[in-house]
Amino acid sequence: MGLIELQRQMRQAITHGASPPALARCDGLAVYRHAWRSRMVEALRNNYPVIHRVLGDDAFSQLADAYLDEHPSHFRSIRWFGDRLAEFVLAQPEFVPHPAVADMARFEWALSLAFDGADGRPLGVRALAGLAPEQWAALRFALQPTCRVLALEWSVAPVWRELATAEDPDHQAPMPEPLDHSVLVWRQGLQPRWRSLDALEAGLLEAIRNGLNFAGLCALAGEVVGEDDAAAAVVQYVRQWLVDEVLADKAGEFIRSA
């Protein structure tokens, strides 16, 4: 038997209980089977600690088993295992107790991406201080690499916070309410952060990602708050983004485009 056939048989023997290749000692196969499954379930739990809390051990293990069958890891690092869980529970709702679990999974995965996402230099408050009024219109902001705006259908974030911070491992939390809204997830310093956005702020962040300049942002805001108040409204948001370190200083690019 060639190496590839031997490895394929071993893989099937470990993951699906198939017959192994000829073994001189075979009782140890159970060690690999058990270790594989428990390692993968644990990896999924590490990426989705609050989903695990919501479902409890048994239902989470069933979900993890089903997910593992559908999406075996192709990753070098087990850290990325579970990237398609939200999609999976949308397609297989029978594994979860509530439709909001899909949004919770998207939110929890986004937080984990923010945790070890790319570092970026935040745009300092002073970067804007020296600008002449006529320079503002052409100004193009950039978002920090970890910034993500999630469009959610359920109010999952407050429930997530309650469960993530509860000291009692059996703490009960209310089910999320239906709520169409946007949540910003990003990292400030080393700390993953999130907050809810109103529709205008979500639209402005999206517009920044699409490369709109300050004049374009004002035009967008004007549709909501009226032309006269548009610039002031955008500046108000920009101030908050600077404080939150949501905007990036991309190696002087910001200054050049100004």
Add this chain to the structure above:
Amino acid sequence: MTQTIDGFGLGLRTDHYADFTDGERRAVDWLEVISENYLVPGGKPLYFLDRIRADYPMVMHGVSMSIGSADALDLDYLGQLKVLADRIEPAWISDHLCWTGVDHANLHDLLPLPYTEAALRHLEPRIAQVQDVLGRALVLENVSSYVAYAADEMSEWDFVAELVRRAGCRLLLDVNNVYVSARNHGFDPRRFIDAVPADAVVQIHLAGHEDHGDLLIDTHDHPIRDEVFELYAYTLRRIGWRPTMIERDDRIPPLGELLAELARVRQVAAAAGAGSRNAAWV
């Protein structure tokens, strides 16, 4: 600044980040990091890695090169390893003499290879390719195993010795794994130690395991057992001093407990006459 490593080390774990960044010098000479934990874009893992690297020499230890897989080597992964190595300048880069998956599915486990001439022929050019990409000798660790293939044509130690001869790789000798596999497959662990090409060994791992009587499991969640300390002393008497560390991956105790265990490793090494502590690998 390729450094040398000497003395007694520990595996760096997130539980101990605070201990290694509080400004106090810990009684550990070097640290081993799991490469995959730092193959991320940024944030806390790399922040702490850089901070701790400023104070401690490091080696890189990977778990997913899958050097023995029938799949082609993952060049993207090797490239990422190289970038990480350029960042922290480890004394060496190790992985395991095993396979972790096939057909691009990763089982995230260290699975044994059949000890055959065909496997040797498969490994030799792959090791050469890795060494070419990384620009340095690859260090490979013997794994624990719970099955043995009927296809085996030679002992594990003959396989390892022949691989070193052909491929020019180096060895990370895991004394606990030798012990675990010896008990599981019914050979004398000293035969393995006696046959190992001593010149190729650059580092030694020690760890704890679970003893279920007829089956030992390499769990890394217990202190090192006395039997493994004995085999470690035997190893040092046979091959001479090598930089040695404790691997602990589960039920991770406070750093102080691991440092106390490391102090015992020092005593055992000293008693085995490993007084001369020249770096084996430059």
